[in-house]
Amino acid sequence: MTATIINGREIAKELRNTIKGEIQNLTKKYHKDILVVTVVIGEDPSSEMYLKLRSSACEEVGIKSKILRYPRDISEPTILRQIHDLNNDSMVHGIFIQYPVPPHLSPTTLMKTVAPHKDVEGFHPENLGRTMIGDEKLIPCTPLSVLTILKHAQIELQGKDVVIVNHSNVVGKPLVALLLNRNATVCVTHVFTGDLKGHTRKADILITGAGIQNLITKDHIKEKAVVIDIGIIPTKDGVRGDVDFNSVKEKASIITPVPGGVGPVTIANALSNMVITYKMCMEKDV
Amino acid sequence: MTATIINGREIAKELRNTIKGEIQNLTKKYHKDILVVTVVIGEDPSSEMYLKLRSSACEEVGIKSKILRYPRDISEPTILRQIHDLNNDSMVHGIFIQYPVPPHLSPTTLMKTVAPHKDVEGFHPENLGRTMIGDEKLIPCTPLSVLTILKHAQIELQGKDVVIVNHSNVVGKPLVALLLNRNATVCVTHVFTGDLKGHTRKADILITGAGIQNLITKDHIKEKAVVIDIGIIPTKDGVRGDVDFNSVKEKASIITPVPGGVGPVTIANALSNMVITYKMCMEKDV
Numbered sequence: 392m393t394a395t396i397i398n399g400r401e402i403a404k405e406l407r408n409t410i411k412g413e414i415q416n417l418t419k420k421y422h423k424d425i426l427v428v429t430v431v432i433g434e435d436p437s438s439e440m441y442l443k444l445r446s447s448a449c450e451e452v453g454i455k456s457k458i459l460r461y462p463r464d465i466s467e468p469t470i471l472r473q474i475h476d477l478n479n480d481s482m483v484h485g486i487f488i489q490y491p492v493p494p495h496l497s498p499t500t501l502m503k504t505v506a507p508h509k510d511v512e513g514f515h516p517e518n519l520g521r522t523m524i525g526d527e528k529l530i531p532c533t534p535l536s537v538l539t540i541l542k543h544a545q546i547e548l549q550g551k552d553v554v555i556v557n558h559s560n561v562v563g564k565p566l567v568a569l570l571l572n573r574n575a576t577v578c579v580t581h582v583f584t585g586d587l588k589g590h591t592r593k594a595d596i597l598i599t600g601a602g603i604q605n606l607i608t609k610d611h612i613k614e615k616a617v618v619i620d621i622g623i624i625p626t627k628d629g630v631r632g633d634v635d636f637n638s639v640k641e642k643a644s645i646i647t648p649v650p651g652g653v654g655p656v657t658i659a660n661a662l663s664n665m666v667i668t669y670k671m672c673m674e675k676d677v
Numbered sequence: 678m679t680a681t682i683i684n685g686r687e688i689a690k691e692l693r694n695t696i697k698g699e700i701q702n703l704t705k706k707y708h709k710d711i712l713v714v715t716v717v718i719g720e721d722p723s724s725e726m727y728l729k730l731r732s733s734a735c736e737e738v739g740i741k742s743k744i745l746r747y748p749r750d751i752s753e754p755t756i757l758r759q760i761h762d763l764n765n766d767s768m769v770h771g772i773f774i775q776y777p778v779p780p781h782l783s784p785t786t787l788m789k790t791v792a793p794h795k796d797v798e799g800f801h802p803e804n805l806g807r808t809m810i811g812d813e814k815l816i817p818c819t820p821l822s823v824l825t826i827l828k829h830a831q832i833e834l835q836g837k838d839v840v841i842v843n844h845s846n847v848v849g850k851p852l853v854a855l856l857l858n859r860n861a862t863v864c865v866t867h868v869f870t871g872d873l874k875g876h877t878r879k880a881d882i883l884i885t886g887a888g889i890q891n892l893i894t895k896d897h898i899k900e901k902a903v904v905i906d907i908g909i910i911p912t913k914d915g916v917r918g919d920v921d922f923n924s925v926k927e928k929a930s931i932i933t934p935v936p937g938g939v940g941p942v943t944i945a946n947a948l949s950n951m952v953i954t955y956k957m958c959m960e961k962d963v
Contacts, residue, residue: 516810517803517806519806519809520801520802520806520808520809521806523805524846526789534827564809565809571844571850571853571865574844574869575868578862578876585836585838585862677680
């Protein structure tokens with residue numbers, strides 16, 4: 392039996408429709424457009440795709456978006472000052488920093504500098520800490536999208552064995568918190584894990600974001616597992632994920648494809664977060 | 678072969694000696710005593726032991742400590758105002774809230790109200806978020822003590838299979854972050870986990886804090902596992918932990934007893950955190 396294939400584009404479209412309606416109500420209430428700014432430092436070809444996708448998603452739902460480009464060799468004090476200015480600009484309701492940034496800049500310092508109430512990505516320590524303790528407000532978009540997809544597929548989390556392949560600050564670590572907040576048993580694996588298969592085979596739900604094509608084969612999963620692929624690997628045949636899709640879909644019960652799975656939902660969830668930061672800005676203004 | 682039994686009292690004593698020296702230098706440098714305040718709301722007999730232990734630990738290393746007691750039925754706005762006053766009081770360098778608090782008060786709200794730079798417990802979302810992303814500054818004392826003990830026993834974490842039995846905001850969740858920051862493979866189990874033994878038996882390092890006496894038996898652990906018991910269960914024979922100590926110590930390689938294991942180290946680490954908040958206060962003052 393073949394797995395149910397999640398249609399991320401469809402889920403994203405529904406989300407955008409809901410968000411669009413909410414934005415119409417909000418901008419009518421506050422008489423102010425939503426403006427979101429993306430800070431791009433230097434040039435990174437892999438970023439351009441996201442920038443385009445995000446801009447057109449913003450446009451579709453009625454959010455104004457602006458890209459601010461800074462030179463690759465900008466000094467840390469200068470870029471931090473720019474971010475402070477955006478924090479203080481009452482016309483700006485959300486700030487993205489486009490990662491990766493040049494190596495002389497510390498992502499952690501940039502994440503700490505964006506004001507928590509304009510932090511669309513949910514990367515500020517205060518927002519990550521709130522995510523950790525279940526006081527969830529601005530959740531990083533990729534982990535949030537995993538929740539969106541699981542909810543859409545009506546997967547109960549409490550008591551389930553979930554295995555994550557990724558322990559980054561912006562994906563794996565917030566995700567483990569979100570899953571623990573919902574009482575799943577969670578195991579986090581990564582590049583330092585000796586016996587990956589020994590762990591993944593136990594998973595009722597496997598969430599993988601290693602960035603290694605075909606890392607997860609049929610052999611890695613349990614019969615009828617739910618498999619969520621958050622890997623994004625550019626190849627000459629287009630974007631691919633971590634999962635050997637064709638073999639795994641024969642064994643899994645539910646699976647997300649790449650492209651068309653988690654990706655579009657992540658972009659839609661970025662829009663939801665923009666609505667949240669807009670509301671936070673407006674409540675602060677009042 | 679019997680396991681090596683960790684002597685938490687000995688580790689705590691060494692820690693206190695180091696801290697005492699550091700405090701002498703610091704108070705000489707800044708010409709100001711360290712004052713730490715504990716906010717106690719209502720009466721909870723189980724809290725009194727901690728209050729006493731902490732006060733005498735403070736005295737030993739040269740930290741002034743004060744207990745502020747408030748009535749059980751104090752309103753939330755009133756207690757939050759009290760905490761704000763302590764945040765603004767330049768004579769106070771560290772604030773503890775004694776948990777549990779009466780049910781009409783939200784622990785999360787209290788944790789968010791203590792200023793991050795006076796947050797000796799490391800429970801403010803900003804401090805928890807920093808712990809999550811490896812920008813570690815004020816780490817909650819119990820998880821920190823697990824690290825202290827593992828370091829003392831010279832246990833390498835990278836690539837190890839660690840299983841935690843606890844998924845609370847103040848123990849399990851910060852602990853998983855700390856272990857992931859050190860590249861361990863981490864599995865978090867709890868009361869909703871179906872097959873506890875199936876998980877714990879895989880652990881190179883088992884850290885348990887369920888608060889259930891004899892939950893962890895010889896059957897639950899792998900041969901030569903490291904077993905850290907953070908359970909604190911008051912019984913008529915004194916304080917006990919989660920681990921069936923006498924049987925487990927015959928199979929483990931390293932084990933912490935209760936009492937005399939993690940507990941004393943936790944109190945010593947609270948003192949280390951007080952030194953950190955003092956330094957943060959002084960640097961803000963300058």
